[in-house]
Amino acid sequence: MSETITQVASRARQAANVLALATRATKDAALEAMATALLDQQEAILAANAADVAKAEGAGTPAHMIDRLRLDAARVAGMAQGLRDVAGLPDPVGEVLRGSTLANGLELRQITVPFGVVGVIYEARPNVTADAAGICLKSGNAVLLRGSSSALSSNTAIVAVLRAAAESAGLPADIVALVPGEGHDAVKELMRARGLVDVLIPRGGAGLIRSVVEESTVPVIETGVGNCHVYVDADADLEMALAIVLNSKTHRTSVCNSAESLLVHQEVAESFLPLVVAALQDAGVTIHGDAPFAAFDGVVPAGPEDWDAEYLSLDISAAVVPDIAAAIEHIRAHSSGHTEAIVTGSQAAARRFTAEVDSAAVMVNASTRFTDGGEFGFGAEIGISTQKLHARGPLGLPEMTTSKYVVTGDGHVR
Amino acid sequence: MSETITQVASRARQAANVLALATRATKDAALEAMATALLDQQEAILAANAADVAKAEGAGTPAHMIDRLRLDAARVAGMAQGLRDVAGLPDPVGEVLRGSTLANGLELRQITVPFGVVGVIYEARPNVTADAAGICLKSGNAVLLRGSSSALSSNTAIVAVLRAAAESAGLPADIVALVPGEGHDAVKELMRARGLVDVLIPRGGAGLIRSVVEESTVPVIETGVGNCHVYVDADADLEMALAIVLNSKTHRTSVCNSAESLLVHQEVAESFLPLVVAALQDAGVTIHGDAPFAAFDGVVPAGPEDWDAEYLSLDISAAVVPDIAAAIEHIRAHSSGHTEAIVTGSQAAARRFTAEVDSAAVMVNASTRFTDGGEFGFGAEIGISTQKLHARGPLGLPEMTTSKYVVTGDGHVR
Numbered sequence: 161m162s163e164t165i166t167q168v169a170s171r172a173r174q175a176a177n178v179l180a181l182a183t184r185a186t187k188d189a190a191l192e193a194m195a196t197a198l199l200d201q202q203e204a205i206l207a208a209n210a211a212d213v214a215k216a217e218g219a220g221t222p223a224h225m226i227d228r229l230r231l232d233a234a235r236v237a238g239m240a241q242g243l244r245d246v247a248g249l250p251d252p253v254g255e256v257l258r259g260s261t262l263a264n265g266l267e268l269r270q271i272t273v274p275f276g277v278v279g280v281i282y283e284a285r286p287n288v289t290a291d292a293a294g295i296c297l298k299s300g301n302a303v304l305l306r307g308s309s310s311a312l313s314s315n316t317a318i319v320a321v322l323r324a325a326a327e328s329a330g331l332p333a334d335i336v337a338l339v340p341g342e343g344h345d346a347v348k349e350l351m352r353a354r355g356l357v358d359v360l361i362p363r364g365g366a367g368l369i370r371s372v373v374e375e376s377t378v379p380v381i382e383t384g385v386g387n388c389h390v391y392v393d394a395d396a397d398l399e400m401a402l403a404i405v406l407n408s409k410t411h412r413t414s415v416c417n418s419a420e421s422l423l424v425h426q427e428v429a430e431s432f433l434p435l436v437v438a439a440l441q442d443a444g445v446t447i448h449g450d451a452p453f454a455a456f457d458g459v460v461p462a463g464p465e466d467w468d469a470e471y472l473s474l475d476i477s478a479a480v481v482p483d484i485a486a487a488i489e490h491i492r493a494h495s496s497g498h499t500e501a502i503v504t505g506s507q508a509a510a511r512r513f514t515a516e517v518d519s520a521a522v523m524v525n526a527s528t529r530f531t532d533g534g535e536f537g538f539g540a541e542i543g544i545s546t547q548k549l550h551a552r553g554p555l556g557l558p559e560m561t562t563s564k565y566v567v568t569g570d571g572h573v574r
Numbered sequence: 575m576s577e578t579i580t581q582v583a584s585r586a587r588q589a590a591n592v593l594a595l596a597t598r599a600t601k602d603a604a605l606e607a608m609a610t611a612l613l614d615q616q617e618a619i620l621a622a623n624a625a626d627v628a629k630a631e632g633a634g635t636p637a638h639m640i641d642r643l644r645l646d647a648a649r650v651a652g653m654a655q656g657l658r659d660v661a662g663l664p665d666p667v668g669e670v671l672r673g674s675t676l677a678n679g680l681e682l683r684q685i686t687v688p689f690g691v692v693g694v695i696y697e698a699r700p701n702v703t704a705d706a707a708g709i710c711l712k713s714g715n716a717v718l719l720r721g722s723s724s725a726l727s728s729n730t731a732i733v734a735v736l737r738a739a740a741e742s743a744g745l746p747a748d749i750v751a752l753v754p755g756e757g758h759d760a761v762k763e764l765m766r767a768r769g770l771v772d773v774l775i776p777r778g779g780a781g782l783i784r785s786v787v788e789e790s791t792v793p794v795i796e797t798g799v800g801n802c803h804v805y806v807d808a809d810a811d812l813e814m815a816l817a818i819v820l821n822s823k824t825h826r827t828s829v830c831n832s833a834e835s836l837l838v839h840q841e842v843a844e845s846f847l848p849l850v851v852a853a854l855q856d857a858g859v860t861i862h863g864d865a866p867f868a869a870f871d872g873v874v875p876a877g878p879e880d881w882d883a884e885y886l887s888l889d890i891s892a893a894v895v896p897d898i899a900a901a902i903e904h905i906r907a908h909s910s911g912h913t914e915a916i917v918t919g920s921q922a923a924a925r926r927f928t929a930e931v932d933s934a935a936v937m938v939n940a941s942t943r944f945t946d947g948g949e950f951g952f953g954a955e956i957g958i959s960t961q962k963l964h965a966r967g968p969l970g971l972p973e974m975t976t977s978k979y980v981v982t983g984d985g986h987v988r
Binding site: 177180181260262263266268270273275276354358359373374377379380381397400403404406407408411492510514515516518519520521522523524525526527529530531535536537547548549550552553562563564565566567568569570571572573574 | 591594595674676677680682684687689690768772773787788791793794795811814817818820821825906924928929930932933934935936937938939940941943944945949950951961962963964966967976977978979980981982983984985986987988
């Protein structure tokens with residue numbers, strides 16, 4: 161008989177109580193042990209993964225999904241290196257965020273502490289299993305992992321290796337566990353485990369994230385839905401604009417920080433549209449355009465749904481706007497609050513756009529693709545938060561902590 | 575025909591877009607205008623309040639509830655002074671939390687920005703209407719206020735004054751609005767207004783907070799349920815312990831940072847129990863005790879429900895524990911995560927207690943009553959957060975903001 165989620169979560173909480181007090185030295189030693197163990201036991205992991213891949217192929221899963229699912233020696237080595245990289249990052253726990261002595265002599269300190277137990281719900285790639293475990297371990301959090309059923313054998317093998325390695329380094333095995341059970345009911349139980357699970361982080365498509373937000377009583381950090389815009393201003397350098405649009409759209413299409421929508425100021429439309437339509441089409445991009453764009457061969461007329469679409473493919477919606485105010489208004493109406501970019505030579509336009517656009521990241525003369533924990537220099541990320549509560553933008557180690565006030569007196573009363 | 579919540583929230587969002595760009599000078603002028611208007615128009619406010627009080631008296635409302643509801647010239651003056659105090663605090667918007675130049679030359683800044691639209695659901699006291707409006711205004715947030723129906727006339731009068739004052743200072747009136755409609759259905763609509771309302775802050779009893787957490791799809795900051803513990807360690811100065819227990823329990827019983835539970839190390843039980851039982855009983859406190867406490871006259875034997883009770887009255891649960899580990903274990907099992915205090919002369923015990931107790935505030939040799947935005951020197955607070963996401967402890971102005979990354983390049987692509 162398999163364990164219930166409540167049982168697994170209760171043991172994770174016990175483990176979290178121990179982990180919260182672990183020193184950086186212990187946590188880094190555990191990360192190193194996990195990295196070594198992944199490499200030492202890669203045969204077992206690859207065998208488990210081969211079973212997942214065979215099952216997926218038998219079920220007629222599309223090739224690009226199979227590619228996301230498949231592990232090889234290089235990908236296992238990447239997982240191990242990721243854990244070592246996290247070991248090299250500063251410990252986010254125990255930082256004094258505020259400290260002062262109050263007028264009455266009380267000493268006040270606000271100190272970062274782990275959340276406790278973090279649940280991560282994710283799709284497809286089994287390497288997320290090791291990445292999420294490493295970030296949670298370093299930030300002092302026990303983690304309950306819920307991957308996709310297509311990767312169950314791979315994830316089970318990886319978690320077994322990580323748990324044994326944690327124990328060998330003197331930490332409880334239960335700092336990492338898979339959520340037991342099948343299908344949506346198991347996920348639902350995880351989402352209602354308020355009090356046992358402190359934070360839930362869904363990583364995946366818009367449907368997954370919406371269902372977690374709707375149903376969870378555990379606090380959620382939303383990640384990764386990106387309907388990102390590039391706005392080419394009247395004062396843009398058009399060569400620069402072309403490079404930024406192309407990079408934002410085509411550098412990698414399946415990621416949340418790729419551009420999905422292009423807005424062009426009408427003053428530069430006549431000169432810029434022929435350039436950008438040709439360049440995007442040369443790169444294999446299908447343009448879903450408004451009337452000015454749709455006048456070009458091969459451009460598909462945009463329907464209302466295109467302005468809200470996160471294509472994650474070689475598609476982009478495109479419109480001409482009368483001015484920067486209209487661009488900002490369009491973004492307010494349709495953006496998912498991830499990343500928007502302006503290309504402009506005007507200081508006034510840059511200042512206005514960065515002030516008025518309410519997204520996790522606002523780029524000036526740079527590709528939307530830079531919204532990334534690695535690019536921002538944070539060293540590791542568990543996702544990109546598109547919500548306003550707690551953390552916005554790349555979720556690095558500091559964002560995986562909460563804080564506690566420690567107040568010291570010598571008999572102080574009010 | 576009254577407006578729908580969606581209409582009111584949409585207008586609040588429009589107003590929030592304007593308010594987010596307002597300078598500190600404009601916001602402070604609006605706060606000053608609001609303070610002046612409250613004083614100038616106090617007759618209308620007091621008349622509206624008198625109608626609420628008469629209605630409550632007619633309905634047989636208990637006297638202490640009537641007292642919370644009642645306004646007088648001093649309380650209106652207090653509301654005005656509160657707004658002026660907030661004007662004097664630093665602007666939390668526009669602070670650079672992180673800033674660096676990346677290896678590729680991109681300039682990265684993480685800047686505080688308002689949430690947008692904040693919903694506040696609260697009970698009884700009409701002065702919260704002005705307090706919440708002031709804190710939200712200063713932090714650049716439009717606010718939707720939902721007070722109790724017993725204070726509807728008072729709140730309507732106060733909000734009318736605040737809206738007119740905001741407009742006189744050049745800000746949209748819609749930065750402050752009451753949530754229309756009656757009963758739980760209206761609250762429910764507010765809780766489902768995801769996308770229009772950015773954050774909901776319930777201020778009130780455990781029942782209100784639980785229902786908001788259960789039903790809201792808008793992100794919530796939980797506030798104010800406090801089952802606070804005082805633990806008297808083996809190494810405590812017993813005079814100090816007595817003063818801290820008394821102050822924590824009796825200084826003000828109806829507030830979330832008052833103590834509800836007392837734990838005493840068995841080594842000092844024999845000497846401390848007679849002192850603390852007598853002192854608490856002299857102060858009118860009913861002790862709900864375990865066996866060692868219940869051996870004293872007048873102590874009521876505690877039932878299992880007492881350990882989780884937030885009495886908010888002259889009652890306290892009390893138990894003898896074998897050691898500090900048992901005290902910490904008891905607190906983990908029963909605390910609401912608000913504030914716990916240890917009284918000890920032992921550095922080792924203080925270090926262990928502050929490390930292992932997972933609450934918003936942990937006091938060493940100080941009363942639980944110090945967990946308060948004013949006492950902590952934050953100048954204003956909208957509540958005490960007992961959750962781990964976003965903010966923990968007193969919610970001051972900085973906690974009423976989120977952040978945005980602004981990234982500036984000169985044509986950077988990946």
